[in-house]
Amino acid sequence: MEPTQYETWLGAGAVGGSLSSAGEKLFQDLACNSCHTGDAQARGPNLQGLFGRSVALEGGGTTVADESYIRESVLDPRAKIAAGYQPIMPTYEGLVTEEQLLALVAYLKSLARPTPYLNVDYGVRSWLLTTDHKRVALLYLIGITGAFFLGGFFAVLIRLELLTPQGDLVQAETYNKLFTMHGVIMVFFFLIPSIPAVLGNFLLPLMIGARDVAFPRLNLASWYIYMAGAAFISTVVVTGGVDTGWTFYTPYSTMSSTSHVIPTALGIFIVGFSSILTGLNFIVTIHRMRAPGLTWFRLPLFVWSLYATSLIQVLGTPVLTIVLALLGVERVLHVGIFDPALGGDPILFQHLFWFYSHPAVYIMILPGMGVISELVTCFARKNIFGYRFVAFSSLGIAVLGFFVWGHHMFIAGQSVYAAMVFSLLSYLVAIPSAIKVFNWTATLHRGSISYQTPMLYAFGFIGLFTIGGLTGLFLAAIGLDIHVTDTYFVVAHFHYIMVGGMVMAYLGGIHYWWPKITGRLYPEGISKLAALTIFLGFNLTFFPQFILGYLGMPRRYHVYPDEFQVLNVMSTAGASILGIGYLLPMIYLIWSLWYGEIAGPNPWRATGLEWQTPSPPPRDNFATTPIVTTGPYEYSRRRGEHG
Known part of the structure; x- marks a missing residue:
C-alpha cells in the first residue's frame, strides 16, 4: 500500500491518538454534545459515521462531509445547513485556534471508523x-x-x-x-x-x-x-x-x-x-x-x-x-x-x-x-x-x-x-x-x-x-x-x-x-x-x-x-x-x-x-484491497527519511 493510500484510509478508519483525544475534549467543553446527541430529539446532525458520507443540504443539493466541509461548518455554520435542521449553531470563527480546529476535525474523522470486529455482533451465538x-x-x-x-x-x-x-x-x-x-x-x-x-x-x-x-x-x-x-x-x-x-x-x-x-x-x-x-x-x-x-x-x-x-x-x-x-x-x-x-x-x-x-x-x-x-x-x-x-x-x-x-x-x-x-x-x-x-x-x-x-x-x-x-x-x-x-x-x-x-x-x-x-x-x-x-x-x-x-x-x-x-x-x-x-x-x-x-x-x-488497519480491525480488515510496492521491513528507509 502506498503511503498516500495508507494515510487516506487511516483518516477514515483510525481512532485514538492525542489529537483526536484533544478534539473529543474540546467537543465536550464547547457543549457540542448537547445538540449532536444522535437520538430522535437531536437538534443537530448525528456525527457518528458522518465523515466521508454525502450530506443533503437544506437549500437543495448535496455535499460530501470531508475535512473542508467540517472546517466550514465550525467557522460558518449557516453556509451549508444540513436538511431538516434549523440554523441555531453559533459560529466559532475567532473563538477556536487552528490547532483546536485540527483537533476537532481529527475527532470527527475518528467517529467514522468502521465497526471493530469485536462489536459487529453480540451474544454467545x-x-x-x-x-x-x-x-x-x-x-x-x-x-x-x-x-x-x-x-x-x-x-x-x-x-x-x-x-x-x-x-x-x-x-x-x-x-x-x-x-x-x-x-x-x-x-x-x-x-x-x-x-x-x-x-x-x-x-x-x-x-x-x-x-x-x-x-x-x-x-x-x-x-x-x-x-x-x-x-x-x-x-x-x-x-x-x-x-x-x-x-x-x-x-x-x-x-x-x-x-x-x-x-x-x-x-x-x-x-x-x-x-x-x-x-x-x-x-x-x-x-x-x-x-x-x-x-x-x-x-x-x-x-x-x-x-x-x-x-x-x-x-x-x-x-x-x-x-x-x-x-x-x-x-x-x-x-x-x-x-x-x-x-x-x-x-x-x-x-x-x-x-x-x-x-x-x-x-x-x-x-x-x-x-x-x-x-x-x-x-x-x-x-x-x-x-x-x-x-x-x-x-x-x-x-x-x-x-x-x-x-x-x-x-x-x-x-x-x-x-x-x-x-x-x-x-x-x-x-x-x-x-x-x-x-x-x-x-x-x-x-x-x-x-x-x-x-x-x-x-x-x-x-x-x-x-x-x-x-x-x-x-x-x-x-x-x-x-x-x-x-x-x-x-x-x-x-x-x-x-x-x-x-x-x-x-x-x-x-x-x-x-x-x-x-x-x-x-x-x-x-x-x-x-x-x-x-x-x-x-x-x-x-x-x-x-x-x-x-x-x-x-x-x-x-x-x-x-x-x-x-x-x-x-x-x-x-x-x-x-x-x-x-x-x-x-x-x-x-x-x-x-x-x-x-x-x-x-x-x-x-x-x-x-x-485500525485497532481492533474491522470485520473485513481493509476498506480497499491494499497494493504492495515494498518489502515487509523497510525500517532502514524510514530511518533515512527521518534522519
Whole structure:
C-alpha cells in the first residue's frame, strides 16, 4: 500500500491518538454534545459515521462531509445547513485556534471508523457461529489458555512430588498419570496449535492483505474439532487419567489394564484433524489470497514460517492419526501389530510415532521463529539481515525434519549404519536453525534497539533456544545420547526448546499484537517484570535438570537417591517462580481490556499490512484491497527519511 493510500484510509478508519483525544475534549467543553446527541430529539446532525458520507443540504443539493466541509461548518455554520435542521449553531470563527480546529476535525474523522470486529455482533451465538478469522483466533485463545494452565497445574504437582526423594505427595501410579496428562495436554493441545491457531489465524489474512482465510467455515470447524478432542481429554482427566506417558509406547499401552488409553488416543486422533485442516487452510490462503504486489519475497517472515509449518501439519499429522488408529485396533482386536507376543513389532510403533513427532517439534518451534523475526526487526528498527536465508531456512527445517526421527531410537536396536545416518542428519537440521539465530543477531548489531516487553521475550527466546539447540547437538552424538537417554538431560533439552523457545515466542507475539487484537495497551512496567520473572524462573527450573540428567537421574521416577535432592529443590523453587511469572500476563492482559490505554493503529511504528488497519480491525480488515510496492521491513528507509 502506498503511503498516500495508507494515510487516506487511516483518516477514515483510525481512532485514538492525542489529537483526536484533544478534539473529543474540546467537543465536550464547547457543549457540542448537547445538540449532536444522535437520538430522535437531536437538534443537530448525528456525527457518528458522518465523515466521508454525502450530506443533503437544506437549500437543495448535496455535499460530501470531508475535512473542508467540517472546517466550514465550525467557522460558518449557516453556509451549508444540513436538511431538516434549523440554523441555531453559533459560529466559532475567532473563538477556536487552528490547532483546536485540527483537533476537532481529527475527532470527527475518528467517529467514522468502521465497526471493530469485536462489536459487529453480540451474544454467545454470534461467537459460536462466527466465520471471522479474528474471532476464531480468540476462540482458540480461550481454549488453548485453558489447556496451558491445566497442563501447568500438573507440572506443579510433579515438581512438588520431586521436592523430596521419598515420594511423599502421591503414589507411583498417580505420578505416572500426572506426567502423562501433563505431556498430552501441553504437547497436543497447547504447544502444537498455539501460535498457528491463535496468532496465525488472527494475523495471516491481515499480513497478506486478505479479508479472511480461504475457507472461513472450515476454519471454524477446525476449532470445533479441537474442542471435541479436548472434551475427550477432559473426560479422561476427570475419570482418573492414563499412565502410559505421552508417547504411548507399546507394548505397555496395548497391554495396560486402564480403560483410558483409547479415549486419550481418540482425543489426540480428533485434534490431529484440526491441525490438518488449519494447515490446508493456511497453504491455500497464502497461495491464492495475497494482495496485488505481494510477491513471495515480500511476505513477512512470520508468513513464511506458517507456510513451512502448514506443510508439516498436512504431510506429517496423518501418520500420527494412523498410528493411533492402529493402537486402538491392537487393544480392541488383538491383531498383533505391535505386540510381540502376537507376532507384532513394538519398534514399528516407535518408527511411526517419531516419524510424526520429531517434525511436530518444528510445528511447535517454526511459528515461534517467525514471531521472533517480526519482533527483532521492529524493535531494532532494521531490515532483517539475510531475508531470503531466513525464509528458505524455514523450508529447510520443514524438509530435513522428516529425516531425523531415528535419533530418538539410538537404544532401540538400530544398526550402527542407521544410527550414524540419523546422527549426521540430526547435525544437518541444526544448520537452518543456526542461520536464523545468526541472522537475528546480525540484525540486532548496531540497531536502534527499543527494550519494550515483546523485545524482552525475543531476547529470552534467542538465549534459551540457543542453549536448547546446543544441547540438542549433544543428543545427536550417539555415545552421549546413549548415556543421557531417558534422563533429566533430555527433559531439560526439550523444555529449553519448547518452553524456553516456543512459549517465550508465543508470549512475545501476544504482547506485540495485543494492541492490534484488543485495541488496548497493557501496563509496560509490570509486563517487563513478568518477562524477567519468567526468564529467571525458567532457568532455575530447568538448568539444574541438565546436571541431574548427566549425573544419571532417570525421568519418570517419583523417588530418587538422596544426593539429587538439592538440585530438585532448586528446580521446584524455580517452577514456583515460573508459575507466578505465567500468571502475571493473564492478570494484567485481562485488566487491560477494561482499563488499558486506547491503542492507535500502529503503537510500535511497525511496518506490515496488519499495522495499516485500525485497532481492533474491522470485520473485513481493509476498506480497499491494499497494493504492495515494498518489502515487509523497510525500517532502514524510514530511518533515512527521518534522519
